[in-house]
Amino acid sequence: DNRSVKDAASPQQVDYQKVYNAIADILEDENYDDGSYGPVLVRLAWHASGTYDKESGNGGSNGATMRFAPEANHGANAGLEHARNRLEIVKKKFPEITYSDLWTLAGVCAIQEMGGPYIPWRAGRKDGNVENCTPDGRLPDGDKGADHVRKIFYRMGFNDQEIVALSGAHALGRCHVDRSGFDGPWQYAPTTFSNEYYRLLEDEKWQERKWKGPPQFENKSDKSLMMLRTDMALMTDKGFRQYTDKYAKDENAFFSDFSKAFSKLIHLGVPTAQLSEPVPLKKIEDQAP
Numbered sequence: 001d002n003r004s005v006k007d008a009a010s011p012q013q014v015d016y017q018k019v020y021n022a023i024a025d026i027l028e029d030e031n032y033d034d035g036s037y038g039p040v041l042v043r044l045a046w047h048a049s050g051t052y053d054k055e056s057g058n059g060g061s062n063g064a065t066m067r068f069a070p071e072a073n074h075g076a077n078a079g080l081e082h083a084r085n086r087l088e089i090v091k092k093k094f095p096e097i098t099y100s101d102l103w104t105l106a107g108v109c110a111i112q113e114m115g116g117p118y119i120p121w122r123a124g125r126k127d128g129n130v131e132n133c134t135p136d137g138r139l140p141d142g143d144k145g146a147d148h149v150r151k152i153f154y155r156m157g158f159n160d161q162e163i164v165a166l167s168g169a170h171a172l173g174r175c176h177v178d179r180s181g182f183d184g185p186w187q188y189a190p191t192t193f194s195n196e197y198y199r200l201l202e203d204e205k206w207q208e209r210k211w212k213g214p215p216q217f218e219n220k221s222d223k224s225l226m227m228l229r230t231d232m233a234l235m236t237d238k239g240f241r242q243y244t245d246k247y248a249k250d251e252n253a254f255f256s257d258f259s260k261a262f263s264k265l266i267h268l269g270v271p272t273a274q275l276s277e278p279v280p281l282k283k284i285e286d287q288a289p
């Protein structure tokens with residue numbers, strides 16, 4: 001009886017703008033963190049995609065393998081259950097969408113709704129199974145330097161300019177002691193997408209924080225902001241610094257480069273033949289009332 005083997009809906013059957021709007025609806029929650037699930041949804045899209053390895057071609061957002069225990073339990077993914085659980089509300093309303101499309105679409109929605117640029121997104125990712133989980137260690141560690149950052153991102157196929165552009169996502173959200181061990185936000189308005197991250201990197205004085213936790217930096221002026229060692233590398237490494245300078249001065253250049261690099265990230269490893277044309281996904285504020 002092949003009626004029990006239900007084919008996944010073809011990408012055309014889903015109204016992605018409706019899914020987008022449903023995600024936009026569940027971003028805010030005054031009882032969660034800084035009042036928004038936006039930042040953790042962006043981190044979910046990034047960690048689902050950033051496992052890509054260009055040599056073997058495995059990893060990446062196709063598969064949504066973070067649903068399974070080995071990958072869900074990787075240290076780098078601590079706390080992402082908050083994002084995955086929140087998105088169950090949307091998955092229940094739109095069971096036809098795959099998790100891998102939903103998680104990447106949620107990242108796009110969160111960035112756009114928090115004031116970021118439009119991000120081109122294509123549908124068509126398929127969900128995999130537990131055998132497709134990637135080995136631990138593919139995502140970056142915050143307590144390391146420029147060499148480590150390059151090794152991790154070159155493996156995905158990114159260059160120095162794209163690395164610096166992608167890192168601007170740290171305008172959003174914060175570190176949580178019970179997730180990564182690190183503590184605090186990178187900027188004063190952590191639910192607003194902007195180039196503040198680069199500006200603060202360059203304009204604040206940063207010193208090592210003296211505490212029992214892992215090595216991180218704090219701003220001298222009021223000690224309420226943080227930078228990881230990997231963030232500091234974007235200022236101290238010559239190859240990275242030219243782009244940090246550029247994005248600190250020119251938010252339009254940052255938005256444009258971030259949009260391209262983030263779009264590349266969330267399609268890594270997805271066979272082109274599987275993907276739809278880019279789906280126009282309007283911000284709520286740009287939709288007719």
Ligand code: DDH
Pocket residue numbers: 039040042043046079140141142143149166167169170172173174175176177179180181182228230262
């Ligand atoms: Fe990140 N990130 N990230 N990050 N990230 C953390 C939080 C967030 C690194 C380490 C951490 C990217 C790159 C790097 C976001 C997006 C992106 C936390 C704190 C650590 C640690 C987690 C916690 O405790 O909750 C390192 C290292 C790198 C690196 O490049 C070397 C990139 C490329 C992105 C992206 O989206 C393109 C976001 C958003 C958050 C905030 C999450 C939250 O819950 O808030």
